[in-house]
Amino acid sequence: MGNTSSMLTQYDIEEVQEHCNHTFSQQEIVSLYQRFCQLDRNGGGFISAEEFLSVPEFAVNPLSQRLLRMLDGLNFKEFVAFLSAFSSRATLQQKVEFIFKVYDSDGNGKVTFSDMLEVLRDLSGQFISEQQREQVLIHVLEEAGYTKNSLLGLSDFMKILGNTGLKMEVEVPVD
Template sequence: MGNTSSMLTQYDIEEVQEHCNNLFTQQEIVSLYKRFCQLDRSAKGFISSDEFLSVPEFAMNPLSQRLLKMVDCLNFKEFVAFLSAFSTKASIQQKIECWYSQHTIIFKVYDIDGNGKVSFKEILSVLRDLTGSYMSENQREQVLSDVLEEAGYTTESSLLLNDFIKVYHSVVSKNTNFNILQYPTGRMIQGKTNYRVLTVNNCESCTQQSIILDCPGFNTVETIDPRIIYKG
């Protein structure tokens, strides 16, 4: 798999599938390999950070600049492992431990100075990127303080990996009534990733009407048939 001009063998596919904890099917891995080859324009066997920025879904991510330090010079196996951390099939533990036993993709994003600990100021800095003008600085500080307190920490705490897992899990495990889920189908359409979007209403006693899905910056390359939108 060092040269992107070569084809994947069945052994390669199974090896990559095992490396990503079976979060992608074999067909999805083949599709990802085609995408990898498109990004690796000079067929050098790895993707540079600049080539990663050519992916609209990545470039538009508010954390893209922070993620770049982790995606430079990825070979195909590392490329799939990186993407597996964002798979909706991944468990919390898999998302957190997908790359290294002592470090994680998510943890590294927040550990800005790379000292192996995450501080209140570092989390706040990432929150600024995520929330932009939608939240004031006071609101961000209050929300973060509440989250830390609920998990048993304070704004003065320095979170090690296990501490971070505890805080992160307490946030993502909370149930909400209405969720919007998005994940790649493994198909490529005119060189672009095809996504499936699910809306989930967990409230049995309330209904949602006139739902509008708006994806700023994303342009579909084919006409969307309204009949594909259905009630499950």
């Protein structure tokens, strides 16, 4: 699987399926492999940040810079694991873990008010003032039983997002 010009074997497909908790069918994995090879322009077996930015939908995503920190240098197996959070077969836990990683940009296992404010800033841009962002975030935290000084862990995110009907899905086109 190191060389992207080679074809996936049945063993490779099953290994990737196992790695991503069977969130994709074998056919979807083959389609994802074809897309991975298209993105991996230099054929090195890894996708760089620049290669990800070649996808127009990704480049215009307000969270693209945050996501690039998670994506830069992924091999195919890691690429599929990353995308698995967007599968209709992914569990709520897998989706919340992904969202948590987006917020926990320093990887310390805790999300601060400042971390959440950064994401909100990325999402809202110039449309609302910094003061309005802070007020909205304080209100959301208070409704969930937290304060501006709370350090949120993964279990807190699960508590907050667990009953929201979280919908995070992308359809993988299968040839």
